[in-house]
Amino acid sequence: MILAVNIGNSNMRFGVLNSGDEILTWTINTKPYRTEDECYAKFKGMYQAFGLKKNDISAVVIGSVVPPMTMPVSNSLKRIFKLDPMIVNRSTPANVRHTSHQMGTDIFANAVAAQSFYKGKKIVIDFGTALTFTAIKEDGEILGVVIAPGVETALKSLVDQTAQLPEIDLVPPKTVLGMDTETCMQSGMMYGFLGLIEGMIERIKKELDDDCFVIATGGLSSVFAPLTDKIDKQDILHTLKGIVELYKMNSK
Secondary structure (H helix, E strand, O other): OEEEEEEOOOEEEEEEEOOOOOEEEEEEEOOOOOOHHHHHHHHOOOHHHHOOOHHHOOEEEEEEOOHHHHHHHHHHHHHHHOOOOEEEOOOOOOOOEOOOOOOOHHHHHHHHHHHHHOOOOEEEEEEOOEEEEEEEOOOOEEEEEEEEEOHHHHHHHHHHOOOOOOOOOOOOOOOOOOOOHHHHHHHHHHHHHHHHHHHHHHHHHHHHOOOOEEEEEOOOHHHHHHHOOOOOEEOOOHHHHHHHHHHHHHOO
16 A cells, blocks of 8 residues: 655645555644654554554655655654655656746646546646645646635634634635624635635636636635536545655656
């Protein structure tokens, strides 16, 4: 089995891919940043809670957008499983092409997964700490990226910078116009960002002068995808699958 790790700014997602292409997955907070020894202590028994044994893991692959955590995670997993993890990034040979010297591993992995599993032009929307839109051509060329504040990032900023606005649950209210603080904020966060998402999809399609298959991933993708008909596929594990595909392409 392949153990894949996606180290994001907010969460680390672990996934174990078995022979049937099913993924067993769990997440932990990325912050506070941990030392190698702290990672070792935290990870050592974690997989056992999911019925896995040390010998079940035959390979480890890591994608990271948090440089301070890349090596502590890699070294700790090497100590646990006695395997050299493969660390993938935008320079890893893949089925997609780009000319960026700044592209994050998560965006690159999203494009790899989209090109691996879907046909035609694609747009991947990642609901992470940042809200990103990645466009991929039929032949795997990455056409460009849009980066906006993530939904939870924007909400945290709003609450932190105001004296009377409370923490809220990110659920859509029954009406766009609210009559109390909570529903007013929920409308702004949910329907406001939904307008951003739908508008950006249409702008990208217009700029490409073509239709695109739209994939949504990231933690809040399951909340927003049901609210619109402009998202064709919701897959919270899309980025992790891209990291696994990068391993498969470069493991021989």
